[in-house]
Amino acid sequence: MNTLISNECCRTVEKFCLQAFLVSIGLLLFCFFVLLVVGWDSVAGIHGAMLGIEEVRMEQFTYDVKMLYYLLMGAFKLAAFLLFGIPWLILRFSSAFRVKS
Numbered sequence: 001m002n003t004l005i006s007n008e009c010c011r012t013v014e015k016f017c018l019q020a021f022l023v024s025i026g027l028l029l030f031c032f033f034v035l036l037v038v039g040w041d042s043v044a045g046i047h048g049a050m051l052g053i054e055e056v057r058m059e060q061f062t063y064d065v066k067m068l069y070y071l072l073m074g075a076f077k078l079a080a081f082l083l084f085g086i087p088w089l090i091l092r093f094s095s096a097f098r099v100k101s
Contacts, residue, residue, distance in 0.1 A: 013087075028077055028080070
Protein backbone atom coordinates (compact mmCIF):
# COMPACT_ATOMS: atom_id res chain seq x y z
CA MET A 1 0.00 0.00 0.00
CA ASN A 2 1.42 3.35 -1.08
CA THR A 3 0.99 6.03 1.59
CA LEU A 4 2.59 8.87 -0.35
CA ILE A 5 0.41 11.64 -1.75
CA SER A 6 0.11 11.77 -5.52
CA ASN A 7 1.90 14.52 -7.41
CA GLU A 8 -1.36 16.01 -8.65
CA CYS A 9 -2.83 16.27 -5.15
CA CYS A 10 0.40 17.73 -3.80
CA ARG A 11 0.50 20.36 -6.56
CA THR A 12 -3.13 21.29 -5.92
CA VAL A 13 -2.57 21.81 -2.21
CA GLU A 14 0.64 23.72 -2.94
CA LYS A 15 -1.19 26.00 -5.38
CA PHE A 16 -4.00 26.62 -2.88
CA CYS A 17 -1.53 27.48 -0.11
CA LEU A 18 0.29 29.95 -2.35
CA GLN A 19 -2.93 31.64 -3.47
CA ALA A 20 -4.28 31.87 0.08
CA PHE A 21 -0.97 33.26 1.33
CA LEU A 22 -0.88 35.91 -1.40
CA VAL A 23 -4.48 36.92 -0.70
CA SER A 24 -3.68 37.21 3.01
CA ILE A 25 -0.63 39.39 2.39
CA GLY A 26 -2.65 41.48 -0.08
CA LEU A 27 -5.34 42.02 2.55
CA LEU A 28 -2.71 43.13 5.06
CA LEU A 29 -1.21 45.59 2.57
CA PHE A 30 -4.67 46.92 1.74
CA CYS A 31 -5.44 47.52 5.43
CA PHE A 32 -2.09 49.23 5.93
CA PHE A 33 -2.49 51.55 2.93
CA VAL A 34 -6.08 52.41 3.90
CA LEU A 35 -4.71 53.32 7.31
CA LEU A 36 -2.11 55.60 5.73
CA VAL A 37 -4.40 57.21 3.14
CA VAL A 38 -7.47 57.79 5.31
CA GLY A 39 -5.46 59.03 8.25
CA TRP A 40 -5.59 57.33 11.58
CA ASP A 41 -6.57 60.26 13.81
CA SER A 42 -9.75 61.01 11.88
CA VAL A 43 -10.80 57.34 11.95
CA ALA A 44 -10.14 57.08 15.69
CA GLY A 45 -12.01 60.35 16.26
CA ILE A 46 -15.09 59.07 14.43
CA HIS A 47 -15.06 55.80 16.36
CA GLY A 48 -14.49 57.60 19.65
CA ALA A 49 -17.47 59.87 19.00
CA MET A 50 -19.65 56.86 18.15
CA LEU A 51 -18.62 55.14 21.39
CA GLY A 52 -19.11 58.26 23.50
CA ILE A 53 -15.49 58.78 24.56
CA GLU A 54 -14.95 62.17 26.27
CA GLU A 55 -12.61 64.67 24.64
CA VAL A 56 -10.13 64.52 27.54
CA ARG A 57 -9.71 60.74 27.07
CA MET A 58 -9.56 60.81 23.25
CA GLU A 59 -5.75 60.80 23.09
CA GLN A 60 -5.52 57.64 25.19
CA PHE A 61 -8.35 56.06 23.17
CA THR A 62 -6.51 56.83 19.91
CA TYR A 63 -3.32 55.25 21.25
CA ASP A 64 -5.17 52.14 22.47
CA VAL A 65 -6.97 51.69 19.16
CA LYS A 66 -3.69 51.98 17.22
CA MET A 67 -2.05 49.36 19.43
CA LEU A 68 -5.02 47.01 19.07
CA TYR A 69 -5.07 47.49 15.29
CA TYR A 70 -1.36 46.69 14.93
CA LEU A 71 -1.68 43.75 17.31
CA LEU A 72 -4.49 42.27 15.23
CA MET A 73 -2.56 42.87 11.99
CA GLY A 74 0.42 41.08 13.52
CA ALA A 75 -1.73 38.14 14.62
CA PHE A 76 -3.26 37.93 11.13
CA LYS A 77 0.20 37.98 9.54
CA LEU A 78 1.43 35.26 11.89
CA ALA A 79 -1.62 33.12 11.11
CA ALA A 80 -1.07 33.62 7.36
CA PHE A 81 2.54 32.48 7.64
CA LEU A 82 1.72 29.50 9.84
CA LEU A 83 -1.36 28.31 7.94
CA PHE A 84 -0.33 29.02 4.35
CA GLY A 85 3.27 30.25 4.04
CA ILE A 86 5.12 27.45 5.79
CA PRO A 87 3.02 24.64 4.27
CA TRP A 88 3.60 26.13 0.81
CA LEU A 89 7.37 26.26 1.41
CA ILE A 90 7.41 22.65 2.62
CA LEU A 91 5.35 21.38 -0.30
CA ARG A 92 7.28 23.45 -2.83
CA PHE A 93 10.80 22.50 -1.81
CA SER A 94 10.35 19.00 -0.37
CA SER A 95 10.39 15.86 -2.43
CA ALA A 96 9.31 13.64 0.48
CA PHE A 97 5.63 14.14 -0.29
CA ARG A 98 5.84 13.27 -3.97
CA VAL A 99 5.44 9.88 -5.61
CA LYS A 100 8.55 8.80 -7.46
CA SER A 101 7.69 8.10 -11.08
